[in-house]
Amino acid sequence: MKPASNAMIDGLKSQYFDLDEVGDAQEFYHSRGWTDGFPIVPPTPEAVQACLDWVNMPANEIIGIEPVRERAIDAEKLAINAVMAGCLPVHFPAVVSAWMAMLKDEFLLHGTTASTGGCAILLILNGSIRQEIGARSDFNVLGSSDRATSVIGRAIRLALINILQVSPGAIDRSTLGHPGKISYCVAEDEEGSDWSSLAESRDIPKEASAVTVLAAGAPRQIMNEWTSKPEEILDTYAAEMRANMRNYSIWSGNYVVIMPLQHREHMRVAGWGRKEIANYLFEKARIKRSEWSTVGKGSVVRDKGDTEYCALPSPEHLLLVAAGGPAGGFGAVIPPWLGTKSQAVTVAIGACIDCEPPSPKQIK
Amino acid sequence: MTIRVLNPTSESVIATLNPAPRLTSLEGKTVGLISNGKEGTAGFFAHVDKLLRERYRVAEVVLRIKSNYSAPAEDEIIDEAKNWDLAISGLGD
Numbered sequence: 001m002k003p004a005s006n007a008m009i010d011g012l013k014s015q016y017f018d019l020d021e022v023g024d025a026q027e028f029y030h031s032r033g034w035t036d037g038f039p040i041v042p043p044t045p046e047a048v049q050a051c052l053d054w055v056n057m058p059a060n061e062i063i064g065i066e067p068v069r070e071r072a073i074d075a076e077k078l079a080i081n082a083v084m085a086g087c088l089p090v091h092f093p094a095v096v097s098a099w100m101a102m103l104k105d106e107f108l109l110h111g112t113t114a115s116t117g118g119c120a121i122l123l124i125l126n127g128s129i130r131q132e133i134g135a136r137s138d139f140n141v142l143g144s145s146d147r148a149t150s151v152i153g154r155a156i157r158l159a160l161i162n163i164l165q166v167s168p169g170a171i172d173r174s175t176l177g178h179p180g181k182i183s184y185c186v187a188e189d190e191e192g193s194d195w196s197s198l199a200e201s202r203d204i205p206k207e208a209s210a211v212t213v214l215a216a217g218a219p220r221q222i223m224n225e226w227t228s229k230p231e232e233i234l235d236t237y238a239a240e241m242r243a244n245m246r247n248y249s250i251w252s253g254n255y256v257v258i259m260p261l262q263h264r265e266h267m268r269v270a271g272w273g274r275k276e277i278a279n280y281l282f283e284k285a286r287i288k289r290s291e292w293s294t295v296g297k298g299s300v301v302r303d304k305g306d307t308e309y310c311a312l313p314s315p316e317h318l319l320l321v322a323a324g325g326p327a328g329g330f331g332a333v334i335p336p337w338l339g340t341k342s343q344a345v346t347v348a349i350g351a352c353i354d355c356e357p358p359s360p361k362q363i364k
Numbered sequence: 365m366t367i368r369v370l371n372p373t374s375e376s377v378i379a380t381l382n383p384a385p386r387l388t389s390l391e392g393k394t395v396g397l398i399s400n401g402k403e404g405t406a407g408f409f410a411h412v413d414k415l416l417r418e419r420y421r422v423a424e425v426v427l428r429i430k431s432n433y434s435a436p437a438e439d440e441i442i443d444e445a446k447n448w449d450l451a452i453s454g455l456g457d
Binding site for chain 1: 365366367368369370371372373374375376378403432434435436
């Protein structure tokens, strides 16, 4: 290997290394703690520049600033990590937009990535970009469903590790973590659903692609194949939300419900849409603090046993996602990291509505 | 065949702050405790308070609790800390 240098490469300012063999790259990156343990794609200047060209961003474009530690995130470093994760240029816009969302104050990125609670950052994709990148929304949707969602989710984690030092034992103080911390990205099945998309329900225009980010626990899978009544199906989802409130965290926040086709079909036949489902779960996903005593947490009930807690601060806090394979009465509840301390953020992909400071004329 | 690859980590030079001058004694001083407010902190900081007063003869111990234990302390707490001789933070889970 030749000595490292910081010389300019086609506008890129990152330090570069000339390795003698292509095969050296894996151990070079692993040995420096720059991976998640899986092999990476060597981030060559050409591959990185191709990602930047795709989003039409200069290398030094500031995507945002992590507000607690005041660290600027620039496009070049994101592109390097995206390439390492396996992203093609076409995947990069989703990575950039997800980071823009993660850097909003209300997301509390530092807290979510440092917490012992061990949440991951879940991405939910909406709009035409899903088809452009070949994201799948059906079989194995919470697993390795397709290349696009796998590499986009992984790019988020590698960038956290490398740009913000969110590696285990450094900033990341997770007691357990969960497999979503490798990659956690889902595309909504908009074509297989007669609902408006999740992004539309969060005020993104129908024509725009969007990404929603949430600091999220692991999926909790449920099963109910023995009824077609919406109330009974949703009672199972609500029970899982209540279980999470008892066993993990009682605080209300953005809960994700992943609803595959079989359950959605029962909803459709009964005329239940997003609003009806959210209203029902808002009413049903509630526990009293006294229920803590049934799961070994009686010592913190104190004199508040009759206080009622709702999983959702409002029905609008439910993130209902149509996704999953066509057969099976399954579904999943994905709980928030910690109530409303971190809030879900949705941004349009490739749109920049308020990223420039207002002109003097606008201020007047 | 050689291959040129890039550094994925932040290479920004982070500005460092100089630590405040160290105290030679705690006697007669005002000490602030910034708690993250988690369940276990009540007993912990109560004991720290007791030790500071009894063992180190601290004049006053001020306890302030953050409203969000995963976020930085509020500006009001930071402003108040300017009146303290010593602050203890970053503890309690």
